[in-house]
Amino acid sequence: MKVKAKMRKDMVSVKLLAQHPMETGLRKDKETGETIPAKFIQELSCMYKEKTVFIANFGRAVSKNPYLAFSFSGGQKGDPLTLSWIDNTGETKTTEAVIK
Amino acid sequence: MFYKRRLLLRGMLSFTTAFSALALMPGIVFAKWSKAFDADTTDDALLGMFDSKELVSSDQIKFKIPEIAENGAVVPVTVKTDLPNVSNISIFAEKNPQPLAASFTIPEGTAADVSVRIRLGETMNVTAVVKADGKLYSTQKEVKVTIGGCGG
Numbered sequence: 001m002k003v004k005a006k007m008r009k010d011m012v013s014v015k016l017l018a019q020h021p022m023e024t025g026l027r028k029d030k031e032t033g034e035t036i037p038a039k040f041i042q043e044l045s046c047m048y049k050e051k052t053v054f055i056a057n058f059g060r061a062v063s064k065n066p067y068l069a070f071s072f073s074g075g076q077k078g079d080p081l082t083l084s085w086i087d088n089t090g091e092t093k094t095t096e097a098v099i100k
Numbered sequence: 101m102f103y104k105r106r107l108l109l110r111g112m113l114s115f116t117t118a119f120s121a122l123a124l125m126p127g128i129v130f131a132k133w134s135k136a137f138d139a140d141t142t143d144d145a146l147l148g149m150f151d152s153k154e155l156v157s158s159d160q161i162k163f164k165i166p167e168i169a170e171n172g173a174v175v176p177v178t179v180k181t182d183l184p185n186v187s188n189i190s191i192f193a194e195k196n197p198q199p200l201a202a203s204f205t206i207p208e209g210t211a212a213d214v215s216v217r218i219r220l221g222e223t224m225n226v227t228a229v230v231k232a233d234g235k236l237y238s239t240q241k242e243v244k245v246t247i248g249g250c251g252g
Binding site for chain 2: 057
């Protein structure tokens with residue numbers, strides 16, 4: 001996940017780009033004709049100092065390599081943020097970012 | 101014969117893994133996720149997510165989405181509002197096979213301002229729903245889609 005967390009006035013502004021195919025399960029392989037199984041992030045959350053500051057739940061209609069932008073108050077420059085996602089196959093990923 | 105047995109075991113293992121991993125989603129339990137995100141009508145998706153389909157139209161929701169989306173696979177959306185005590189922002193794409201595209205939990209201290217990119221299968225109305233003070237407010241825009249974004 002590429003994450004940019006910046007102080008904007010008194011809010012932490014977070015922009016991220018997750019790397020994930022986000023397969024809807026509706027696409028067919030052009031060569032074999034078989035349906036490509038659904039594989040998509042179902043939940044992505046952001047924690048700051050043990051508090052969950054944001055949760056995104058996705059269905060199959062979120063674009064490949066999901067982009068998200070959100071912001072929250074109470075953060076400070078230099079503090080770490082943790083972002084995690086889990087997809088429908090059980091795959092998970094966690095990334096840490098520092099607030100700039 | 102052994103090959104088939106291996107396939108069956110592999111299938112069972114991935115099913116169990118997926119099921120148990122989904123049970124670990126902190127934000128929402130799987131049963132609720134499915135009720136909302138697997139629903140094939142906006143009404144059912146609203147009921148699944150909010151236990152209500154009573155929407156109050158609001159002009160206090162800033163809903164940014166292109167009027168014409170050239171590529172239905174990547175449609176940028178921003179929903180922002182000044183309504184107080186927002187706890188959720190959700191996006192419903194009326195004619196997608198499953199209308200609920202995304203749902204954001206907004207804890208106290210988090211801004212009611214989110215951006216995401218979604219897929220739209222064809223020209224349709226997209227509705228932004230904001231839960232504020234326990235009530236559901238909404239605004240809608242039509243998006244014309246030239247190339248559908250759901251699948252080959």
